[in-house]
Amino acid sequence: MSLAKFKAYLGLEKQYSSHTITAYGRDVETFAEHCGKEHGIQSLSEVSYPMVRHWIVGLAESGMSNRAINRKMASLKAYYRFLQKAGLLERNPLAKHRSLKVEAKAEVPFSEKEMERVLRAIVYPEGFEGSRDRFMINLMYTTGVRRAELINLTLGHVGPDDLSIKVLGKRNKERILPFLAETRTLFKEYMEVRNAKGIGLGNHHVFVTNKGNKFYETLVYRIVNKYFQGVSTKVKKSPHILRHTFATHLLRGGADLNSVKELLGHGSLASTQVYASNDIATLKKVHAMAHPRNVNK
Template sequence: MALTEFISYLSLEKNYSSHTVNAYKKDLQDFQEFCSERYEEPNIDNIGYPIIRSWIVSLSEKDTSNRTINRKIASLKAYYKFLQRTGEIGVTPLAKHKALKMSKKIEIPFSEQEMNLVLSSIAYSDDFEGSRDKLIIHILYCTGMRRAELINLKINDFDDAANTIKVLGKRNKERIIPILNETKQLYAEYIAKRNNLEKIQDFEYIFLSKSGNKMYETLVYRIINKYFNDVSAKVKKSPHILRHTFATHLLNKGADLNSVKELLGHSSLASTQVYTHNSIAELKKVHMSSHPRSGKK
């Protein structure tokens, strides 16, 4: 089976992150396990569509969401396309498959008031962790970068003189994001405390744990939840919601969609347009409150 070669292809040629590669690997292993248990066929390279369809039914019966099922099938599609390119198979069994319908997922951003409360009203501890946590929240909100991009920031990426920060995005695509004077001040305060850590293991990276190791993804998630739990009743509080908040607030203030696309590091405008939902809601509110024919006084 060519699964090992496919995983290497995703990592070395496609330059996918380890998180993405592991997601593909798990989806394929789950399907392999299903085929082995249900059909006594551990080799998924020459599986027909009826077996894939039975896996979809099995996932649905376990109350797996259509979104998750579509993601798993997307992993299979990528694998069989790889087998086509390498000459292992002639036709992909998913050639005529149609994705399951999904309800539109609307993520609610934090309000400007909630952001002001987190960044201006909370008393952060006057130590390494307090300085680090505030800088993390500030950078995620003021740059819109992804969580993986944040944890991979290196000291050399921060250009104090040019007021910019270099970000390595998906597929190793670089982009330069402008930073605020407040960002520079918070960064200087954090670095001073960071340099006083007893032992630093990963010195090249900006964000570290208190043990001196490179920051990890679940820690960033816990930091966001810790501080936003005090100011927001929203169910979902995550680094991605801060990215969503960044884009929404810029668009609400009249920012150009193409400019927001470049700041977010999207490859297509369609990816950025998902953030316009709340901007349109804001425009409707302004329209209803301001237009002479709206009936509002």
Template sequence: MATNKDAFKDYLQLEKKYSSHTINAYLNDITYFESFNKDNFGQDTIEQVNYNQIRSWVVSLVDDGVSNTTINRKVASLKAFYKFLLKTKQIELNPLLKHKALKTPKILQIPFSEKELNAVLDITFETNGFEEIRNKLIIDLFYTTGMRRTELIHLKLMNINFSNQTLKVLGKRNKERILPILPVIIEQLLLYKKERSSLENIMDDEYLFLTKKGLKLNDSFVYRLINSYFSSVSEKVKKSPHILRHTFATHLLNNGADLNSVKELLGHSSLASTQIYTHSSLSELKKVYQESHPRNKK
């Protein structure tokens, strides 16, 4: 017999089109609360709970040393579940309706400088083996397209249009978008394809990026790759694929690109998501303004 959790899973997968990773995170958070509720309040189900029960769970998480960011994520999963139950008329009131998220510190994500990018792309690639060519292409693709890590991992050979110099990526909620690629990237892609074809045993042939064993890359592999290369040239705390995406957007804005164009390239559904990247371009504008305005030259 199907449960509300099963129906919620189908809803996230079929209607919201969330990734399997996101769906599993939601369901794990809900299951965790179910266990807490049963142990502390003796209820086998969580469909009918009051806010005090949920608040007790939040307090226990705080006492256990769980970060506010993680607690907010867990509560958000629960809130989504109750919104679904309300939508499907399984409950009459969302117990989290008036809940306020815990305060979290704002973490400033600092993009790489052009100097740091050039240091990685021009200095660290001294050999021409398969892995070096692949790694350079990965870094350059992140920087010149702003694609997400999962989009790069799932990029397929058939998604590249060499004649039009574009590639197709599958973004969040299975939304496709077409990205332009620079001539220098086309050259790198052709070189990489030649090296890739010489691999002895290709298992995941449809995917563009492979390990030397012929397997599709995974999240941790790509994260370690970026972190490793940029650790040698940058002292920034975060050195990840997302910082390269952040760098792509910031450098475009610094060089005159309009916000709407950057939004489309990044695959954001709203300008609000793109505006988080404007702090660096604003700093650049202030610098230009202060250096250029006549009133500041006296």
């Protein structure tokens, strides 16, 4: 059953990123190889759930975490749903599968002091890369933009006069994100240096390499990690933690959950509530200070 058609379906109909499509395809191929080797199965339409369970047990015994196994199972679920939708399969062997239990990951946002240090205290390199990196980190913190959205941001979608950017999020949903006056200043400084050096003149993307090519995911990660390495002792220093920090700091500042949801581009409030639950200590302080029955105020 054509894996190429499955990948095309993920890209055209589900609007998944190229990274996700590659990962899903690889998981299906690995599972198909396992079934052929262990069970003599030539077509994935012949698979039964005990065969799937056998694969899961093997992955667990190899030391793979439940979270990683669940990601692989998501790939298989998507594949079998595709086969059913295409009329190529009547019985889905994963119909009754339940995800393995995983512990909730505690993602610790950067503190306001750490953000102040990375934005104001550290010295960025002179020239193109320094101005680009400073602008990028500032934009990510002040808008909560996703890494993929940042990479695909084009010059035509930055409104320096009305202090906003237009991003294309998941499922091709557009949203307008406001940014600060200081972010506009950094954008103009970056573009002045970029144009003066003639970097990326034919590239309409906002963020380019020093050779003028479009940004890529690992470069964004390396830049964020590089600058936070000197100001934070947190284990995880990634673009997602910067987005997490944006949401957490807004909620601490009194922003309502629905507004943060819209800014983040979340499809449901449940996704945004994670940031609220992670900031329970702040909520307790607010409650203690504000509640009229608290005699210790």
